[in-house]
Amino acid sequence: MTLQLIEMPLSLSALHSWAGQRNVGYGLFDEGAVLHHILGEVFGPAVLQPFRLLVAPRARTGTLYAYSTVAAEDLRAEAAPVLGPSEAGVLSLDALRSIARPETTWREGMRLGFDLKCRPVVRIASPLKGKDIRFAKGAELDAFLAESMRNDHARSREDVYFDWLAARLAPVADLEREASRLHQFRRVRSLRRGRQVEGPDVVIHGSLTVCDPQGFARLLARGVGRHRSYGYGMLLLRPPQRKA
Incomplete structure (x- = not known):
């Protein structure tokens, strides 16, 4: 089915109220987890x-972007019978829009920017x-922390994250490192399956080159990395960045 880019306004205050009413997070407001729950209830898992939720500084509303195989008209029709008053205060179904992104959109050698x-x-x-901490086999770690604990002379955080991203784009796209930058890094506490976990929250602005158009379409639909159902991994496409 044809991939759709979805856009929908969202009320931030109503989202916080909804999370409190449902006790999502047990006192920890995890934006990704709250959106995971409400989107699943309204549109299905x-x-x-x-x-990805984008919010301008000091704004009271945000814009939700997503990829889906269902177009806006069908999303509204399927959500209408199950939408409750509280959910309707959060999500603006009337303003939900979509635009098709068929596989023919992409060409081998095409350069694209991304956020x-x-x-x-x-x-x-x-x-x-490490000196004061130990992690068992199979633990999920920040890629930079894992490399730092293995090597005395660790590379920069940006270099490690670019390696991580390049491996997940390959072989369907090549990361253009000279036209990419680490825009934001912070550590956040999140709620996963009833327990709190801590990990990196990273935004990368960059460019890539498409190698396999059909594979690239599947990558967009799937997303990049882990925690994709909690607001991570969506490639928002932009004009390509200038190479340094």
Whole structure:
């Protein structure tokens, strides 16, 4: 089915109220987890995934973007019978829009810019021990932390994250490192399956070159990395960045 880029306004105050009413997060407001729950209740599990909420500074509303195989008209028709008053206060179904992104949109060698919010984590294959901390085999770690604990002379955070991203774009697209930058890094506490976890919250602005148009279409639909159902991994496409 044809991939659709979805756009929908969202009330931030109503989203916070909805989370409080449902006790989502048990006192921790995890924006990704709250959106995961409300989008699943209104549209069905993973119908709008991956997704990204963009909010301007000091704004009271945000704009939700997502990829889906369902167009706006059908999304509204399917959500209308189950939408409750509280959900209607959060999501503006009347203003929901979509635009098709068929596979024929992409060409081999096409350069594209992107804005990506991601969670660059890895599962470690063997235990890791630092000065004051130890991680068991299979633990999920910040990719930069994992490399730093293995090597005395660790590379920069940006270099490690670019390696992580390049591996997940390959072989359908090549990351253009000279036209990419680490725009934001912070550590956040999140709620996953009833427990709190901590990890990196990263935004990368960059450019890529499409190598496999059909594979690239599947990558957009799937998203990049882990935690894709919680607001990470959506490639928002832009004009390509200038190379440094």
